[in-house]
Amino acid sequence: MVHKAVILGTGPAGYTAAIYLARANMKPIVIEGPEPGGQLTLTTEVENFPGFPEGIMGPELMASMRKQAERFGAEFKRGWVTSVDFGKPPYKITVEGIGEIESESIIISTGASAKLLGIPGEKENIGRGVSTCATCDGFFFRGKKVIIIGGGDSAMEEANFLTKFAEEVRVVHRRHELRASKIMQERAKANEKISWSLNKTPVEVLAKENKVTGLKVKDNETGTEEVIETDGIFVAIGHKPNTDFLAGKIETDETGYIIVKPGTSETNVPGVFASGDVQDHKYRQAITAAGSGCMAALDCERFLEGSASHDWSQSL
Incomplete structure (x- = not known):
């Protein structure tokens, strides 16, 4: 079975991308790694995420995002991505414990780990x-x-x-x-x-x-x-983007962060997008990651629809 969209990673970027794609009836498959929810699951109280005047616990925020994505039909699978094939669509992802998954598009939201x-x-x-x-x-x-x-x-x-x-x-x-x-x-x-x-x-x-x-x-x-x-x-000794599994099959900078076209989530591979800390070595905030997850979902949807331009403000 060839899926329309597969999202790799479940931090704020991955969950937001899943919410948008699921709501657009793209039926995304979300691959969770060993730490679903990303770095925020290791955080206690989050006080700077909009909408929570009294703050919210990191794990609770991530759990709510996941439920929202599931509400619209996103499907979650637990596994570790071991390799990818971006040679030609449909792209192939090998997941330990699951096997090979094929998809027309992929959003990489695997984050970066603090050293x-x-x-x-x-x-x-x-x-x-x-x-x-x-x-x-x-x-x-x-x-x-x-x-x-x-x-x-x-x-x-x-x-x-x-x-x-x-x-x-x-x-x-x-x-x-x-x-x-x-x-x-x-x-x-x-x-x-x-x-x-x-x-x-x-x-x-x-x-x-x-x-x-x-x-x-x-x-x-x-x-x-x-x-x-x-x-x-x-x-404060640096971060390492979680891109080793890509094995050089997508363009990254010298430290491993995925390079995207300015103002978009587009990588050098058509139909493959990146969001969150895996492509952001500057801000690394939950809210900026969520925003870039939204961008990736909209870019992905446009790609799947084959449209070169779209006024997204009319469909939010």
Whole structure:
């Protein structure tokens, strides 16, 4: 059986694309990976998604999006995509545990994963004081002490952002020298609320009663260890787009993010679209991912209908 549309991934982008395509009677098949709902399922309270004045738990928001897609007829299948064939339509997707699926069009919404340090206490305390997104979680640390781990532009940007809320922001980096651009370093060093712990390697995240209390670090010169007391730890060492399974069969940048035609979700393969963090290395927000999922669905629908132009405002 050849499907009209298959969506890979179930974060805000994938769910939104599923809602739009299902509502347009395209009967999309949605392939869920090992973590249905994406990174938001690891988030506690989401306060910046429009429509929820009191906030909403990340898993609850994702569950609601899924139910909305199912209401209009989207079909969900659980499996891990191992390979794709974009040679000619219908395109072929091989899913572990399911087999081969054929489709006239594909939306890739597999997201990007924040790189973690891999130290004890880190992963189990995500949402309990450990975060990978200052924009998402900075508000919860008003008047508190936080740590930023990293030395690149993103780490400096997040450190400056967190000073809007936190009483003190300490940057921990494993080298003497930062990797950030000169201008970003200067901005951070000029901020009186930012302090520095350089040439120190994080060893363990400490927590008590489900709350982060400190970060154990090792001095790289002396080998001595110390505990830096903190209320929150932001890991800012980069993201990795989940595109390994594509095996170079679609155009990506040097870091693996899918390249789309500006202002669209179109990739270099006709009928294959990308949305969410898998093609966005700048914003990485739930609301921007959802918006790009809408774009991908509308682009996909237009492709399936064979229309070069369409006034979508008349059909929303």
